[in-house]
């Protein structure tokens with residue numbers, strides 16, 4: 092009798108557990124860092140009552156995990172740091188098509204043609220410079236001008252940085268392998284100075300080690316936040332230049348997910364004015380919707396979209412090809 096009661100109680104608890112939380116639960120694989128994502132997720136849980144379990148990791152590694160797990164994956168959503176990884180997962184047919192109500196929230200450039208992922212925020216490649224040593228009228232119009240003798244030994248870059256590598260992938264897709272290789276060789280021959288990552292590029296500019304640099308847009312903004320007189324500025328090349336790549340973080344829903352309502356709430360939440368505003372004000376990323384109070388430090392979204400080259404962001408998935416090229420020209 093006792094055994095029967097214990098058995099029945101266990102059965103009840105098991106069903107009770109899955110009934111109570113199973114329906115109001117989500118599993119997110121996040122290539123975005125915990126420091127950024129955690130507060131947003133906690134707020135989402137508070138507002139919706141949906142429990143979110145997060146597996147944090149490197150975006151490329153999570154994409155590989157999803158490919159290995161296939162239809163057995165416990166993940167409902169993949170929130171990636173860059174579009175290339177979303178492209179990899181989408182190409183394998185592992186994402187659902189998102190509802191139109193979600194897709195239409197963002198401009199075409201910020202979702203893929205199949206409608207299997209949407210961007211959640213954007214970051215732009217920029218030209219940073221030291222105004223004390225480079226006048227505005229001297230600034231190059233195109234990233235291809237940086238191989239000219241005038242800029243010899245004056246440009247800093249960070250070849251090991253993932254955003255730099257995504258930019259090289261974009262140049263390969265956008266301008267062709269040959270032109271990308273020529274540019275890399277030209278930069279090296281012109282004495283481009285290697286930095287381990289983006290922040291030291293900005294510091295190198297301020298310290299007078301270099302006069303131009305190729306970082307992402309938000310690094311300088313972090314310096315300016317604490318010191319508005321920080322002696323570095325940044326700009327874009329002319330509209331459509333490969334050096335103006337706007338890459339995105341984005342999210343897709345796995346086909347194996349059966350929690351349609353919960354996943355939609357989560358994606359809608361990330362695209363809501365409140366969360367978009369947070370990306371802008373807290374980490375200086377670009378919003379992907381225009382329902383935010385524009386930052387005077389960031390370009391309006393429509394202007395940004397005119398600057399970035401015309402290319403399909405999810406084609407930036409050949410990181411291996413880029414790494415091989417960088418090794419071939421002896422930059423990595």
Ligand SMILES: [Fe+2]
Nearest residue numbers: 214254289307
């Ligand atoms: Fe970064």
